[in-house]
Amino acid sequence: MKVFKKYIDFSQNFENENSGIVILNLGHNIHRPNKIYPEIGHPDEYYFNYEKGRYLKEYQIIYISKGEGIFEVNGGPPQKIFPGTVLLLFPDIWHRFRPDDKTGWEEYWVGFKGAYAHYLLEQKCFNAKNPIIELGFNQEFLAIFSDLINTIESENVLIQKLASFHLINLLGITYTSVLNSNNNLSHKEKIIRKMQNVIHEQWNKNIDFKELSSDFGISYSWFRKSFKEVFNTSPNQYLLMLKIRNAAKIIQESNLPISKIAFECGFNSEFYFSKIFKQKMDLNPSDIRKGSSFK
Numbered sequence: 001m002k003v004f005k006k007y008i009d010f011s012q013n014f015e016n017e018n019s020g021i022v023i024l025n026l027g028h029n030i031h032r033p034n035k036i037y038p039e040i041g042h043p044d045e046y047y048f049n050y051e052k053g054r055y056l057k058e059y060q061i062i063y064i065s066k067g068e069g070i071f072e073v074n075g076g077p078p079q080k081i082f083p084g085t086v087l088l089l090f091p092d093i094w095h096r097f098r099p100d101d102k103t104g105w106e107e108y109w110v111g112f113k114g115a116y117a118h119y120l121l122e123q124k125c126f127n128a129k130n131p132i133i134e135l136g137f138n139q140e141f142l143a144i145f146s147d148l149i150n151t152i153e154s155e156n157v158l159i160q161k162l163a164s165f166h167l168i169n170l171l172g173i174t175y176t177s178v179l180n181s182n183n184n185l186s187h188k189e190k191i192i193r194k195m196q197n198v199i200h201e202q203w204n205k206n207i208d209f210k211e212l213s214s215d216f217g218i219s220y221s222w223f224r225k226s227f228k229e230v231f232n233t234s235p236n237q238y239l240l241m242l243k244i245r246n247a248a249k250i251i252q253e254s255n256l257p258i259s260k261i262a263f264e265c266g267f268n269s270e271f272y273f274s275k276i277f278k279q280k281m282d283l284n285p286s287d288i289r290k291g292s293s294f295k
Contacts (some may be wrong), residue, residue: 020116021164024058026109026152028145031067042268044071055249059121059171062087062097063135065142067105069220071097074129074200075245077233081105082138083258086174090121091127108145120171124233125178129200130193145170151202191216192230194225199235203242204266209235243267244280251288256284 031037038048046263048054060258069081073095081087081097083105089095091113096265099105135141185193195216199207213223228236247265250256256264262285277285 009232021112021114021167022117023110023112023152023167025111026106026149027072027108028149030106031099031104035104044271048096050096050098053094055092056089056111058111058113059091059117060087060089060109061174062089063108065106065137065147067099068260069097069099069105071095071132073131074236074242075243076129077231078237080134082134084134084138085144086133088131088133088134090131092133093128095131108142110145110148110167114184116168117171117294120175122281123175125175125182127193127197129196132169133174133177133267134175134181136186138173141170141173144173161200181286188226189230192223193227195227196231199239200242202241203246204264206266207239231237231283238291240276241280244277247273247277247285248281248288251285258289261285 013141016150029039032218037050041076060113064081064083064085065088065224066083067197068083070078071081072078087095087097144166148163148170151163157204195212198212209223210220213220216223224235227238231238233241243265247261250264251258254261260271262270267273267276274285277283281288
């Protein structure tokens, strides 16, 4: 399949975003080892500095067909990416990713929105905080991406509109893969991921993990050990990074006083918040507001 690097905007050729699915951008890229990522040429709305990460205003499917890398989402721990991984990205969720310098990677992506897309991706089997899907090498998935690119490149607007059917096929394969994966999770992983959802829902509160464990009918010691095995970090550190990441987003996107943001994110004092923020981000909260990038 040829390399198709451009982000292109097809939204003017489709119905408004209240329609089923609107394709916004599409691409295929081979990123060579030991090269800067993202590469020069990304438009401003999609380019991101790895240290800072980014937020999208749309859904995206990113398929890594070759190579390895790292992915992080919403303040969670770094996760290793292998060939055959799908990243299903949701709007307004902080994330960052990059290929390993030694391997580079080959990536396919499509950005989209619309009423049907929203309906499908809000199903319980999908989780914006756990967007990594281990699809594996899937020839049908790659063939549909190829058909999608060929359809979009057509100069015939009527043919272009058929692209949404290819995208629905991609989503269908992804949906089936997620259902199968969820069915194959161990009992331990199912419980821990349900508890993780509660943590994300209550991220700005001081969660009592002993009480949470009791609510799920498990011991606190089992919870701590199992959580560390699944996410490679302790529950307290996981929650702390969620608070810090969300605080950084609020600082960037609002003019609220730092003291108020600290309180809203579950910190009892601005001094303690600033101290922890500096430790974790290597920047002061005020530096974020001035436009400095964060890790």
